Amino acid sequence: MKKTPNVAILGATGAVGVEVLKTLERRNFPVRELTLLASGRSEGKTMEFRGRKLTVKAVTPSSFAGVDLAIFSAGATRSREFAPHAVKAGAIVVDNSSAFRMDPAVPLVVPEVNGADLLRHQGIVANPNCTAAILCVPLWPLHRAAKIRRIVVSTYQSASGAGAKAMAELESQTRDVLDGKPAKKEVFPHQIAFNVFSHNTKVAENGFNEEENKVIEETRKMFHEPELAICVTCIRVPVLRAHSESVVIETERELTPDEAREILSRAPGVKVVDDSARNYFPMPIEAGGIGEVLVGRLRKDPSSLRGLAMFVAGDQLLKGAALNAVQIAEMLLQR
């Protein structure tokens, strides 16, 4: 890729798109020309990048002429429709949707985990599901050290995972409930204010919902462990933008909490927050807005032979989406 590429963002006005723009700016990503693309509804909106006002254009098949790098975050349907046009125009697509993640020809990458997989891309690189990405960052160094045999994870997922409208719904519903009014449901099928519910994706034949199956399949793909044993329960909680995860692993070699803490304190993309004396551990309000995945509550799981329990929190919009996409783009630039 050119050292200073022409960049396009598809879905620029969405919750993730906004964060992609901010992340490119914050990380001084070299950009020659930036094209902001979205559906017709957002055409004509303006957004700021490095002090310049840019106008959002409606995406068409010919939007990608001259584009070197296209970051897609407009959902799987749009990705399937427009990625082939972008690739044909010569762009590399970093896709935030689920459209291509399990395609064997498409690398699915968290740079800290399997950056080397980028080398074999054929025009499209997939950005993983947010819950999978946040899970993999702290688990990968533990897997390298002691080989993880089994993962049991229960999530505490924020509204941001369902987009900007879902975040607004959490706020407006909360106001309504506090005022004694009924909670208006538009984005989520169930009340999100002062409630938790099983993730709002279709439940598959195996009893797991789509979100859970993504976590299982994508973690296996990134770890290059097609048989890795994973049980996951995805739950929405009334939090705005960071996901938390309660994780129990079993390893082939025993890993003490101290050893795990030591490994994690050196691991890229991870911040250990594990202060039992002060009862201070990872929390979504502190994970929001930062790039690192917080990990703590590291303790021996007494219920299995070589078990380790922990609690994790990571920004769904950053490491779970925009930041990881920009990190992928940075690796593409270097190679």
Next chain:
Amino acid sequence: MKKTPNVAILGATGAVGVEVLKTLERRNFPVRELTLLASGRSEGKTMEFRGRKLTVKAVTPSSFAGVDLAIFSAGATRSREFAPHAVKAGAIVVDNSSAFRMDPAVPLVVPEVNGADLLRHQGIVANPNCTAAILCVPLWPLHRAAKIRRIVVSTYQSASGAGAKAMAELESQTRDVLDGKPAKKEVFPHQIAFNVFSHNTKVAENGFNEEENKVIEETRKMFHEPELAICVTCIRVPVLRAHSESVVIETERELTPDEAREILSRAPGVKVVDDSARNYFPMPIEAGGIGEVLVGRLRKDPSSLRGLAMFVAGDQLLKGAALNAVQIAEMLLQR
């Protein structure tokens, strides 16, 4: 016990005490005279029971003269102080606090699980920790059917577990955060509005906090399984009054989801809410105010040989406290 006992409630004005009063009324529990007791701070407050206004008295060692049944929900310190006086006065104490739960001489009872243990009481019966009670109701019939070997549970605990003030703090903090003001922390050590955090109890030597160790030890005691393997992570979520739990079990005999669903549909105190087609599963807003523990998301855990995953929600103030205490009292009346 007399067929129509004199009843005292200690901690009558607290979140649980209020529910004990309502539950006695709702379930037509026979009461000759009701004495409402609390700390000096609540002295003189009035509360209604069966259309009569009752005045709350400050508890003293002599408050229990003539009392046949005393339901305590004023914390472990007060239980340790006043239970001996109540027992000496001839009352049976049903204690909601942790003070006597692990005392080998004190039965710890969820009627649906180990009601028979009541027979050996010596004046005090302990009501379990709310999270343990809610967990045990659906797991006990599965344990009886297939012998549970291991439990991995992550909780989504409501503010009510920390009392009425904590519920008020969740509401006031939420208003403040929505208005862009800082969240005032008085009850909880961390912001509860739009956040989740590790349960605010002291972390013990084994890395588990007090709440988690209660779940482990009390479940073992009620199940009469002193070695039962349990890993638990207790997390607070911004929900007002019902606890939810993501549970994965391993059983000695294989239990299919269908068989588990069938067993649970006949189990006392349980309501199966498990409609994958409608994406409708247990939620705390629906578990609040009802006596049954909701259970659903029943599915095979593919990560272990004989694993089963599920999601549970139960009213922390009812089955987790007041209702269970009144059910214990009802069993005492019958015996």
